Amino acid sequence: MKRTVAVGGLKIGGGAPVRVESMLKVPLSDEAGCAAQCERLLAEGCEMARVALPDVALADALARLVKRSALPLMADVHFDPAIATAAMMAGCRAVRINPGNMPPGRLDEMIRAAKDSGVVIRVGANGGSLSPRHRSAGGDGGVGAALFEAVKEQADLLLDRGFEDVILSAKSSSVADTVRANAFLSQAYPSLPFHIGITEAGPGDAGLVKSAVGISAMLSQGIGDTIRVSLTDEPEREVRVGYEILKSLGLRARGVNLISCPTCGRRRADVRSLVAMIEPLLAGLPDGTTVAVMGCEVNGPREAKNADFGIAGSPVGAVLFKNGQVEGEYDYDALPNVLPGFLNTQNINTRT
Ligand code: SF4
Numbered sequence: 003m004k005r006t007v008a009v010g011g012l013k014i015g016g017g018a019p020v021r022v023e024s025m026l027k028v029p030l031s032d033e034a035g036c037a038a039q040c041e042r043l044l045a046e047g048c049e050m051a052r053v054a055l056p057d058v059a060l061a062d063a064l065a066r067l068v069k070r071s072a073l074p075l076m077a078d079v080h081f082d083p084a085i086a087t088a089a090m091m092a093g094c095r096a097v098r099i100n101p102g103n104m105p106p107g108r109l110d111e112m113i114r115a116a117k118d119s120g121v122v123i124r125v126g127a128n129g130g131s132l133s134p135r136h137r138s139a140g141g142d143g144g145v146g147a148a149l150f151e152a153v154k155e156q157a158d159l160l161l162d163r164g165f166e167d168v169i170l171s172a173k174s175s176s177v178a179d180t181v182r183a184n185a186f187l188s189q190a191y192p193s194l195p196f197h198i199g200i201t202e203a204g205p206g207d208a209g210l211v212k213s214a215v216g217i218s219a220m221l222s223q224g225i226g227d228t229i230r231v232s233l234t235d236e237p238e239r240e241v242r243v244g245y246e247i248l249k250s251l252g253l254r255a256r257g258v259n260l261i262s263c264p265t266c267g268r269r270r271a272d273v274r275s276l277v278a279m280i281e282p283l284l285a286g287l288p289d290g291t292t293v294a295v296m297g298c299e300v301n302g303p304r305e306a307k308n309a310d311f312g313i314a315g316s317p318v319g320a321v322l323f324k325n326g327q328v329e330g331e332y333d334y335d336a337l338p339n340v341l342p343g344f345l346n347t348q349n350i351n352t353r354t
Contacts, residue, residue: 003016003193004016004192004193004194004195004227005166005193005194005195006018006195007122007167007168007169007195008122009050009074009076009095009096009122010074010095011074012049012050012074014122014169014195014227014228015169015194015195015227016195018227019253019254020221020226020227020228020229020248020253020254021049021050021227021228021229022047022048022049022228022229022230022241022244022245022248022254023048023049023050023051023052023076023197023228023229023230023244024043024048024051024052024230024231024237024238024240024241024244025051025052025053025054025078025230025232025237025240026039026040026051026052026053026054026237027039027236027237029054030053030054030055030060030063030064030067031060031063033063033066033067036053036067036071037067037070037071039051039237040067040070040071040072040073040075041071041073042237042238043073043237043238043241044071044072044073046238046241046242047241047245047256048073048237048238048241049073049074049228050073050074050075050076050096050228051073051074051075051076051237052075052076052077052078052098052230053067053075053076053077053078054078055077055078055079055085055088055089055094056080056085057085058082058084058085058088061085061088061089061091061092062092064077064089064092064093064094065092065093068092068093068094069093074095074096075094075095075096076094076095076096076097076098076122076124077089077092077094077096077097077098078098079097079098079099079100079104080099080100080103080104080131081103081104082104083099083104083105083108083109083111083112084111084112086099086112086115086123087111087112087115090112090115090116090119090121091115091119094121095119095120095121095122096121096122096123096124097112097116097121097122097123097124098123098124098125098126098171099112099123099124099125099126099156100126100127100128100131101125101126101127101136101152101153101155101156102127102128102131102132102133102136102152103131103133104156106155106156106159109156109159109160110163113160113163113165116165116167117164117165120167121167122167122168122169123160123165123167123168123169124168124169124170124171124197125153125156125157125160125168125169125170125171126153126170126171126172126173126197127149127152127153127171127172127173127183128173128174128201129145129148129149129173129174129175129176129179129180129201130174130175130201130202132145132148132149132152133152136148136149136151136152136155139151143182144179144182145174145176145179145183146174146178146179146180146181146182146183146186147182147183147186149172149173149174149179149180149183150172150183150186150187150190152172153170153171153172153183153187154187154190157170157191157194168194168195169194169195169196169197169227169228170187170191170194170195170196170197171196171197171198171199172184172187173198173199173200173201173232174200174201175200175201175202175203175204175212177200177212177215177216177219180198180199180200180201180216180220181216181219181220184196184198184220184225184226185223185225188223188224188225195227195228196220196225196226196227196228197226197227197228197229197230198216198217198220198221198225198226198228198229199213199216199217199229199230199231199232200212200213200216200217200232201232202232203216203231203232203233204233204234205233205234205235209231209232209233209234209235210231210233210243213231213232213233213243213247214243214246214247214250217229217231217244217247218247218250218251221247221248221251221253222251229244229247229248230244231243231244231247245257255289255290256289257284257289258284258287258289258291258292258293259290259291259292259293260277260281260284260292260293260295261292261293261294261295261296261305261309262276262277262294262295262296263295263296263297263301263305265297266297268297268298268300269297269298269315270297270298270299270315270316270317271297271298271313271314271315271316271319271320271334273295273296273297273315276295276313276320276337277295279337279338279341280293280295280313280341280345283341283342283345284345286346287310287345291310291311292308292309292310292311293309293310293311293312293313293345294306294308294309294311294312294313294314295312295313296312296313296314296315297314297315298314298315299314299315299316306321306323307323307326308326309323310324310325311323311324311344311345312324312326313341316331318331318332318333318334319331319332319333319334319335319336319337320332320334320337322340322344324344329344
């Protein structure tokens with residue numbers, strides 16, 4: 003059984019659900035901007051956010067943000083253990099340190115402070131900031147092996163000092179290197195929680211695909227207790243995509259499960275316009291509700307019947323199903339008026 007660590011009230015690892023994280027993209031010097039981003043992330047279902055603490059001078063701003071934000075925060079610290087200690091004194095319940103640039107010989111004071119204040123430490127190595135020493139220790143195993151060596155060095159240092167509230171993380175912009183590093187680490191530390199993601203995955207489709215492939219590959223091997231989708235985009239999108247990945251693997255059920263067919267030459271309804279019509283109506287439905295929008299009678303009726311709400315293209319417009327039962331057939335032109343009343347939460351038994 004995996005160890006559970008707690009960042010404030012947020013449990014990570016063990017039997018806890020896989021958590022969805024992001025990182026603030028405004029500097030701590032912009033306190034109002036940070037607070038607003040925390041609120042938007044919380045509204046999207048974000049469960050913890052990292053915040054860069056580049057300097058001890060910003061520890062007071064961090065303390066104010068910790069007090070102000072309902073979202074659990076993890077201070078992201080590089081180069082100097084004293085900054086990590088300052089984050090703990092500021093009230094942060096979790097700190098990420100980077101073994102690629104954090105001097106292992108100067109960690110004792112930080113570890114004592116973490117023990118005294120019940121702080122979780124994430125040892126998070128990144129392929130872009132591996133030290134020459136760790137690269138060399140990885141030998142012919144490349145970046146994957148070097149990431150493993152970097153995390154192992156500092157994880158062992160913490161564990162040898164009796165500090166066990168640890169999360170491990172090894173990320174690269176390469177899916178293959180990240181998966182390899184995490185496979186090595188999970189063999190070496192089967193009981194510790196892992197944070198996973200593909201770092202610097204990029205913008206747009208490429209970033210989504212890289213993240214989904216890498217995170218899914220690791221989760222399917224049983225590796226990963228918290229995830230972050232690292233996109234060149236708004237952090238709220240990282241959270242939405244994170245939940246989509248977990249939803250597609252059946253691990254979390256935030257939001258509606260929307261099934262829609264790609265359409266083909268058989269289509270009786272324009273599925274894209276139907277989806278555009280219903281998407282604004284989905285926000286009020288309970289988590290886990292399944293809505294199917296299908297273009298014709300080939301796969302349409304079965305998918306639509308199996309869903310909580312189903313819409314299948316028909317010769318006149320669409321047949322609507324609720325709880326597997328036909329509600330009626332409507333002309334396409336009538337649908338904008340019919341759908342808001344149809345997609346309501348009354349009388350549905352969410353069957354997913
Ligand atoms: S449901 Fe009908 S329209 Fe949609 S892809 Fe299948 S056959 Fe084509």
